[in-house]
Amino acid sequence: KNGLHMLAVDFGASSGRTVLGTYNGSRLAVEEIHRFSNDPVRLGGSLHWDFLRLFHEMLQGIRACKPFTAGAPASLAVDTWGVDYGLVDGRGRLLGNPYHYRDSRNEPAMRRVLNRIPEEELYRRTGIQTQSINTLFQLEAEGEAASQAGEDVRMLFMPDLFRYYLCGEISAEYTIASTSGLLDPQLRGWDEEVLALLPHPRAMFPSIVMPGTTAGSLRAALAEELQMSSFPVVAAASHDTASAVVSVPAQAGGSYAFISCGTWSLMGVETEQPVITEQSRKLAFTNEGGADGRIRLQKNIMGLWLLQECRRYWELEGETLTFGDMQAMAAGEEAAAAYVDPEDPVFLAPGNMPERIRSRCRQTGQPVPQTKSQMIRCIVESLAMKFSQTLHEIEELLGRRLDAVHMVGGGIRNRLLCQLTANITGRCVIAGPVEATAVGSLLMQAKARGELHTRDEMRQVVLASFPPDLYSPEDTGRWQEAYARYRKINANAHHSE
Numbered sequence: 001k002n003g004l005h006m007l008a009v010d011f012g013a014s015s016g017r018t019v020l021g022t023y024n025g026s027r028l029a030v031e032e033i034h035r036f037s038n039d040p041v042r043l044g045g046s047l048h049w050d051f052l053r054l055f056h057e058m059l060q061g062i063r064a065c066k067p068f069t070a071g072a073p074a075s076l077a078v079d080t081w082g083v084d085y086g087l088v089d090g091r092g093r094l095l096g097n098p099y100h101y102r103d104s105r106n107e108p109a110m111r112r113v114l115n116r117i118p119e120e121e122l123y124r125r126t127g128i129q130t131q132s133i134n135t136l137f138q139l140e141a142e143g144e145a146a147s148q149a150g151e152d153v154r155m156l157f158m159p160d161l162f163r164y165y166l167c168g169e170i171s172a173e174y175t176i177a178s179t180s181g182l183l184d185p186q187l188r189g190w191d192e193e194v195l196a197l198l199p200h201p202r203a204m205f206p207s208i209v210m211p212g213t214t215a216g217s218l219r220a221a222l223a224e225e226l227q228m229s230s231f232p233v234v235a236a237a238s239h240d241t242a243s244a245v246v247s248v249p250a251q252a253g254g255s256y257a258f259i260s261c262g263t264w265s266l267m268g269v270e271t272e273q274p275v276i277t278e279q280s281r282k283l284a285f286t287n288e289g290g291a292d293g294r295i296r297l298q299k300n301i302m303g304l305w306l307l308q309e310c311r312r313y314w315e316l317e318g319e320t321l322t323f324g325d326m327q328a329m330a331a332g333e334e335a336a337a338a339y340v341d342p343e344d345p346v347f348l349a350p351g352n353m354p355e356r357i358r359s360r361c362r363q364t365g366q367p368v369p370q371t372k373s374q375m376i377r378c379i380v381e382s383l384a385m386k387f388s389q390t391l392h393e394i395e396e397l398l399g400r401r402l403d404a405v406h407m408v409g410g411g412i413r414n415r416l417l418c419q420l421t422a423n424i425t426g427r428c429v430i431a432g433p434v435e436a437t438a439v440g441s442l443l444m445q446a447k448a449r450g451e452l453h454t455r456d457e458m459r460q461v462v463l464a465s466f467p468p469d470l471y472s473p474e475d476t477g478r479w480q481e482a483y484a485r486y487r488k489i490n491a492n493a494h495h496s497e
């Protein structure tokens with residue numbers, strides 16, 4: 001195919017993929033070249049990412065694009081999930097294996113930090129919802145050891161770490177850094193006072209670069225290993241959610257909320273400035289960085305993790321279900337039986353998810369899901385309920401009504417989830433693209449090359465290339481009643497603070 005060939009390397013918390021994008025001046029075609037699972041590894045008492053394996057899989061993905069690109073791609077960018085990082089010393093050596101944000105070390109570390117600075121003040125400074133996974137708390141967990149590692153040690157967020165080993169550039173890309181809880185969202189730079197809460201040397205934190213900048217080119221040794229000529233490596237919007245939001249095919253001036261559906265469900269709106277109020281803190285909204293310097297005012301909802309973890313658990317017990325199976329099972333099940341709150345921190349750590357969900361239903365005096373189908377139905381409906389609640393909260397924060405909900409990402413393959421979201425919110429759901437994160441990365445790479453300029457141009461390309469699916473609200477009266485019941489149940493069961 002003719003056009004500009006670019007590679008998006010997208011690492012999610014449960015799988016990674018290399019997507020080849022071909023841009024012909026008006027449309028973008030995407031093709032998944034390589035896909036692999038991302039399995040956390042428990043080593044001793046800790047939970048880690050397998051960085052070397054992920055790096056290896058990435059190289060396989062780059063190599064596999066050769067037949068399509070007639071040589072090297074025009075550029076490449078890496079994005080990953082948020083908050084995690086690796087430490088690199090002055091000689092470029094990786095110090096230890098990056099920790100997984102679901103590691104249990106973070107919970108006590110969070111409490112230690114909050115003993116030093118009140119939660120209200122921390123939120124006022126950073127605008128980031130207090131979650132144990134935040135980089136701030138992870139670095140605290142790292143403790144003195146890391147601070148003694150030497151003045152030349154650098155902390156690199158996961159996509160920055162991949163980029164460093166690809167092209168040698170040391171920097172912190174803004175969107176990924178914005179997930180850390182270490183930035184001043186007004187300045188869009190490090191918050192010196194928050195950094196000063198940690199024992200780590202200031203020099204550990206590299207300078208911040210804005211998304212869409214070309215970082216460097218593929219290291220000669222890697223080019224040789226891949227038998228390719230070197231090519232530019234771009235720092236796109238390297239937080240996966242930031243990239244996904246770039247791909248939302250909204251009408252110019254439209255008023256909508258986005259939901260990026262993957263392991264997590266990130267729901268929010270883009271704003272010009274951070275929204276940091278007492279109310280946004282209580283409602284646990286976060287202010288992360290968007291691709292064009294705007295703010296993603298959003299909430300991190302536990303998302304399809306609940307299903308993924310049930311599925312993993314059932315697989316260990318001997319029954320393997322595909323996500324297609326699970327969707328069909330839920331569709332045939334009775335509606336509105338029981339709900340959990342997908343924001344409840346009890347669901348964060350890996351483990352026996354079905355039992356945790358049953359136990360929450362028991363504690364809240366609801367019918368306990370007995371079969372797998374009932375369990376799946378409970379999760380999918382709970383998610384859609386949470387989306388509706390979050391929509392109302394966003395409207396409260398903004399002081400205006402939103403007309404539509406844009407859903408993007410792999411999770412929209414779950415058509416039941418999309419339809420239920422329309423029914424319960426009473427708004428039209430516009431679903432697509434499925435490969436939102438890769439598409440966002442490719443659009444930002446095209447921008448870095450000067451092929452695309454504005455978000456509106458990008459939206460035109462998305463609309464022309466990936467016509468979305470529409471879901472209109474159905475049965476809204478019945479779902480309003482169910483929603484009222486969900487609110488009553490979870491009003492009392494509500495978690496933290």
Ligand code: LFR
Pocket residue numbers: 012013080081082083084101133179239240241262263264266300
């Ligand atoms: C989604 C995501 C979320 C982030 C979570 C953990 O993949 O990037 O935005 O909060 O992963 O890092």
